[in-house]
Amino acid sequence: MERSKVLRGLSTISFYASDIEKATEWYSDFLEIQPYFKVPGYVEFRLGDYQHELGIIDSCYAPKNSTQNIGGAIAYWHVDDLEATFTTLISKGAIVHEPIIDRSNGNMAFVTASVVDPFGNILGIMTNKHYLEILQQTKS
Numbered sequence: 001m002e003r004s005k006v007l008r009g010l011s012t013i014s015f016y017a018s019d020i021e022k023a024t025e026w027y028s029d030f031l032e033i034q035p036y037f038k039v040p041g042y043v044e045f046r047l048g049d050y051q052h053e054l055g056i057i058d059s060c061y062a063p064k065n066s067t068q069n070i071g072g073a074i075a076y077w078h079v080d081d082l083e084a085t086f087t088t089l090i091s092k093g094a095i096v097h098e099p100i101i102d103r104s105n106g107n108m109a110f111v112t113a114s115v116v117d118p119f120g121n122i123l124g125i126m127t128n129k130h131y132l133e134i135l136q137q138t139k140s
Contacts (some may be wrong), residue, residue: 012044012053013075016066017119020058026118027056030092047077049135059119070097074114076124078131082111085125089115097122 017023024043028034035043041058079085086100094115104110109129114122 009050010052010075012055014055014057015117015119015121015123016057016059016062017121018059019119020056023056023117023119026092027054030089070116070120070122072122074122074124076112076114076126076128078128079125080127082113082125082127086113086115089117089123089125093118094123 015023020041020043024035024038027045031045031047033045035045035056037044041061043056045054045056046052047054082100090096094117097114097116098112100111100113102108102111108127110126112124112126114124117123
């Protein structure tokens with residue numbers, strides 16, 4: 001398989017929150033870690049196998065003309081137990097954006113769900129067989 005030389009991987013996914021302290025607490029509780037980087041108006045968590053970054057930015061720094069409506073692209077984070085993670089997110093105050101859906105015609109290779117966090121950001125979660133295959137290749 002040929003690899004793109006243009007888009008090489010996720011560096012940082014940025015979410016906005018009007019109450020950055022509350023958002024930091026919420027994500028710290030959900031992720032069970034503290035941010036590794038923190039400055040006024042911005043915190044950053046490193047997540048998962050490849051240490052991808054999730055940044056929480058004070059919404060006063062949101063780009064001009066950005067929408068306040070929920071929508072746009074959804075980044076899906078691979079999780080090992082989709083149902084448990086989805087249930088945990090809902091129990092912590094997230095709202096269902098899209099329920100659990102098998103996108104692989106019944107073979108459960110690609111299953112997604114998404115929620116809206118208490119700060120208005122869409123958080124996608126997914127079980128993805130390709131992610132696990134790539135992870136296994138990098139460990140070999």
